[in-house]
Amino acid sequence: MTKIIEVNGVSKSYGGVKANTDISIEVEKGGITGLIGPNGSGKTTLFNSIVGYHPIDSGSIKFEGQEISKKPVQDIARLGLLRTFQQTRIYGDMNCVENMLISMPHRKMTIREAFTTNTRADHDRAEHLLDFVGLYEKRFLRSGSLSFGQQKLLEFAMALMNEPTVLLLDEPTAGINPTLINGLIDRLKRANSEFGITLFIIEHNMRVIMNMADRIYCLAHGELLAAGSPTEIQGDQRVVDAYLGAH
Amino acid sequence: MTILRPIFYLALLAFIIAAPFIAPDFRTQLATLWIFIILSMTWDMTGGQMGYNSLGNILFYGAGMYIAAVVGISIAYNVGEYTNAAGGGIYKFTDTQYFLGMALGLIAAGVLCAGIAWVLGYLLFGLRGPYFAIGTLGAAIAAGELVSNWEWVGGGQGIALPVFPGDDYENAKLFFYYLFAVTGVVLFIFLRWFYTTRFAAAINAIRDDEEKAEAMGLHTLRYKLITWSIAAFFVGIAGGISGYQLIHFEPLETAFQTINLGIFMVVCVLLGGKGTLWGPIIGAILFHVVKEVTWNYLLGWQWVALGALIVITVVYFQDGLMGWLARVKPEWFGERVTEKPALAGEPAE
Amino acid sequence: MDQIIGNIGLLFEFPIVNLKILLDGIMIGALFALAAYGLALVWGVMNVKNLAQGDFVIAGGYIAWTLDQNGIQPLLGIPAAFLVMWVIGWITYKLVIKRVIERDLFTSLLATFGLAIMFAQIMNLMFGSDTQSIQLDMPTLYFADGFIDVPMSKLVGVVTALSLAFAVILFMKRSRMGQAIRATAQDARAARVLGIDTDKVYSFTFSLNAAICGAAGAIIVMAWVIQPFYGITYSIRAFVIVTAAGLGNLPGVIAAGLGIGALEQYGSHIFGIGYQQAIAVLLLLLVLFIRLLQQRRKRQVLQ
Structure with a gap:
């Protein structure tokens, strides 16, 4: 197994608040890696640092061996490292199919190809992926009119449409109807196994993340608290304490 | 529907060709209408489709006017000496010089x-x-002010171009009408195709959520530059034609007319409906007709009325005609629920 | 080009010229700062970027000028312009601004641009397109062997502007309305929940802004000149100052106002008076560009 993302000693502070201190983690190619931690422990900050949303104070971030901590968001996304947002972001005034077609991987197109119309195959692929997340019936509805959970599914489908190498998911199950969560876990796992996309997931729902991830990192107060397999993390007293506030 | 469409476009084209003969007294106004249509359609490329509301597109109109004029003059004479004489009439252009200069200039x-x-x-x-x-507004104002201080291109006096060859002024009117019409029709055909491409989908994404578009790996700056450059290309040509049509123009009131034409095009697009193919065209026709009909009856208050029109449009009617239609009849714009058995998967229009 | 080099040479040959330019710049800059302060108020509290700002200034100038034409003491024109512009600001708020506050920013920008065109054209119809000013019977002070001349009228104008600014700041700090305005600027929804009538706050803020601009215009007409179409340049200067200083940064607004005034005077000394408008606008592009580079370092955009 090769390391696809290597975060080495990354620190980031906002004003005087240290959101991340000297964090080092690794994400293995082809696997599912989890990131947990209590509210305000710096998980989303770390995600934002990786995707280039803000400059980091110190440390290094490598993607497929290439240093990316100096690159802006678009350049990193064009390497195939994609993220979804905690507060879902979709193009609300367009319908689902249009949302999907916009998410075509433009990084793989030349300018000449960008000046062509989408082919039948592109449409089929968009509809296939909408079917995959269970939004086929609603594909011609304004996406802004969908429920929050459905919008999350749409955002996930859009990310798949972009054919990423790695997908960073920020709380994919938050706000989703509990009865649908099992279906979502299943789809995430299939995205990983069938499409070969490496997943790196922030998740609050312990049952979900323990069920999926092969390796989990736990943050607390902006520092790396523990790392290991789901069983190791479950048995780690420090993690239990962090969640119960005893830390 | 599909059979009607080519018939509709052919009829429209025939009408465009016949228009100056149907209403021979209004040839200049019809040519001006084309300026409005071209400027509105190009403004909508960034304003409506990409979400970048420029108040300075008039800069390209003025720049086009000056560039076309300077190039047109320079093939026959020294520009500095020509503008220095300020339309003294001593500089004669042969027909070839005139048309070749204009073509290269445009x-x-x-x-x-x-x-x-x-x-x-x-x-x-x-x-x-x-x-x-x-x-963008600042850039346009600055351009006008700088050009009006630039003596080589005539400073505040502007430039007087040669008159259209021949004695019959109606010929000139027809010539410029068709020149504008060709530019407008080419622009329309181009946009009709352009808005179906993946590229246009990408600029729509920039309009709706630029941060998301960046996170999805779109090369946003490159797409924005290309779109604005295409718009500027057509505006520049329209400005160049206007210069030759007007014969004499000056920097602040004619070329870089920030608060007149510069703001008209925005109002046209808002009236017709932002972000649609036909909205800017309908808006431009509506605005131009209202303006031409009422202008002379307002006795000096027309500019005040124009300001009021902008305010009223923006405050009460911002979605425009097309936006209003989309709200009243969403199914005309393809919004529907489709059941799964129809798995033929017809592409969305 | 030779002329430009000559003008720059003059600055080094006679350093006293620098002082004169600076003094002129700072005096007009104080009035730019006053209009910019009004814009910062409206921008911060209502999130409306008012492009009619400069036209309020010019309108105030014409009010004072009209009074002077009718034989009324010009200094009384300042409070008169303040009051009349207050009413005009209030009417503008009720008719237009009230309906665009909640909308996107381009809407308010375009609506106020429409207003700016309307105001400018109405003034053009009412007062004609000539430049106008009021002649005050005040002496001119001379310094440095007559190299520097400071008309008393300008000095009076600057002092009045500063006292007005001071009064407004005191009002914002001490009065209940001032507190309500500051609370609304922080979080309009929370203010509403706590029982503040935000509509009243908005109408008060906008009227106050128009009144401040009006007073600034009345001062400008006494010591400088006005013309119906000068408004847009004042609006742009106000934008430059607020963009450079940031919202809610009062010392910054004053400093930027004085700085812009001085830069403009230097610019028109070096390039010639014909470039004055161009320089005001180019300063806008310069400030935007600097702010852009600052934001880019943080990987953010100016919005």
């Missing part, structure tokens, strides 16, 4: 304006929303 106007948009875009596309609007 090409140069289009290409150089696209270049200006590309360079200016590097500076201005880092600005979002109101900052972009104010920044």
